[in-house]
Amino acid sequence: MKTLILNTPGQFSYSDTDIDTSLDPHEVLIKIHRIGICGTDYHAYRGKQPFFSYPRILGHELGAEIIAVGDDITSLQIGDKVAVEPYLHCGKCQACRSGKTNCCEQIKVLGVHTDGGMRELIKVPASKVYPSKTLSYEQLALVETLGIxxxxxxxxxxxxxxxxxxxxxxxxxxxxxxxxxxxxxxxxxxxxxxxxxxxxxxxxxxxxxxxxxxxxxxxxxxxxxxxxxxxxxxxxxxxxxxxxxxxxxxxxxxxxxxxxxxxxxxxxxxxxxxxxxxxxxxSRNALPEDFKSIIAAMENGTLDTRPWISHRIAFDQLIDTFDELLKPESNVIKAVIEV
CATH class of the missing domain: 3.40.50.720 (NAD(P)-binding Rossmann-like Domain)
Structure with missing residues (x-):
């Protein structure tokens, strides 16, 4: 599958990578359709992102489609459109036991501490995806930003x-x-x-x-x-x-x-x-309740993020256009990658 890797600050490359599509009972395999570009990605590109190491696959604002589910998954179906909560928490530390999974002591954020979604497919825990029957992939890719x-x-x-x-x-x-x-x-x-x-x-x-x-x-x-x-x-x-x-x-x-x-x-x-x-x-990251309430608010029209999208970029063109997004004269409000 085609993957975009940030090798060092300022240097992306495309790679054809493999993925093991076998799933644990509580995992889902998702196909990425839209990726929001956020400040974390820009900081990583510039070499100014804390808690970061290279090389890294960026991408944590994801609008995706479920294409396979683990054996124990009953609440999700193949074909569901989903937003992704990219905060992988341990479930055992004091913060997790207190319900503060957003600041887990061992947290791994997709695209920051571990490889993210700037690729065609990725496996994630089923508990980290939130389906919607009405929202578009582009809308779902903005849920994480709204969660912050x-x-x-x-x-x-x-x-x-x-x-x-x-x-x-x-x-x-x-x-x-x-x-x-x-x-x-x-x-x-x-x-x-x-x-x-x-x-x-x-x-x-x-x-x-x-x-x-x-x-x-x-x-x-x-x-x-x-x-x-x-x-x-x-x-x-x-x-x-x-x-x-x-x-x-x-x-x-x-x-x-x-x-x-x-x-x-x-x-x-x-x-x-x-x-x-x-x-x-x-304030760090967001909680599961944020994702659920945001999707509900977007579905009922309380939240409209459509005016936010100022730039849409094809996945194959990102390397050629990323530097332009950093320029003030580009007037970027929110850029979204179309996979």
Whole structure:
């Protein structure tokens, strides 16, 4: 089967690989139809992704079709269209026993710690696929991205009375915006890219957009919230400067959630941190409940991700076009690979 391998930073190659199609009783064999490209893939390509080694088959945002099932599988059928939860957890560690499978101590994320879905076929545990009778493969490939935002918003316990600032209008930031809006909160988004901000205003209905033009956007943030500061800030940039500046934007008693990450240390002024009684949260991956609720919301029309797809790329053309996706002038919102 044709497989795309990231051999070293900046260097992809196609390979014809074999797969053992025999299945354990609780496994399924899936055919990949759509693959979302996310920040993790871009970071890996640039050599800036934590917890990563090469060579690696990328791809963890997957819309797929079941083509074989293990002997003990009764809830899934050949031909089912599915989204894939790419977080392979051990089921035994303290986090797993507490229901926090998203941050399992031995977690292996497809396309990050173990080979992912940039290939024609892959075997996964049946518990990691979520079927839909109505969603397209393209929609199913976006469920994992949405899960990141859903989990982050739930972690921060966002409610309708909250004032929410989302920093970073990439796909993860967009997913945070979607779920903060669904909670009924007032949402503003801060970014350096005017076209991304326009997308947030036109397609997601954010209450305010803030173009980062100087080192201190505090006055613009207050203006977006009628003089107040946000009660919940989400940094989805993975940029250390942005993440450390974010402490300054919070209201007293506010919550700061880091959705993005970088390879380094975060520092902040402790007296100011205490004076405001800030709650600092990390948000990692998503939970099974997120996948189920997102698919239901997409099926009933509450969530519409169709405007997100700005670029569609044939699998055979990805090597030739990947560098273009990294350029700001390409105006990528979300790129999807068609297999």
């Amino acid at each position: 935002g859903s989990h982050a918003v739930n972690r921060a316990q966002v409610q309708a009375h909250d004032l929410v600032l989302v920093i970073g209008a990439g796909p993860i930031g967009l997913s945070v915006i979607q779920f903060a809006k669904l909670k009924g909160a007032k949402v503003a988004v801060l970014d350096m890219n005017a076209s991304r901000l326009a997308f947030c205003a036109q397609q997601l209905g954010v209450d305010a957009t803030i173009l980062l033009q100087n080192e201190s956007p505090l006055d613009d943030i207050r203006q977006a919230f009628a003089g107040d500061l946000p009660t919940a800030v989400f940094d989805a940039t993975g940029n250390p400067t942005s993440m450390m500046q974010a402490f300054k934007y919070l209201s007293h008693g506010g919550r700061l959630t880091f959705v993005g990450l970088f390879q380094g240390d975060v520092t902040f002024n402790d007296p100011e941190f205490h004076r405001r009684e800030v709650t600092l949260l990390a």
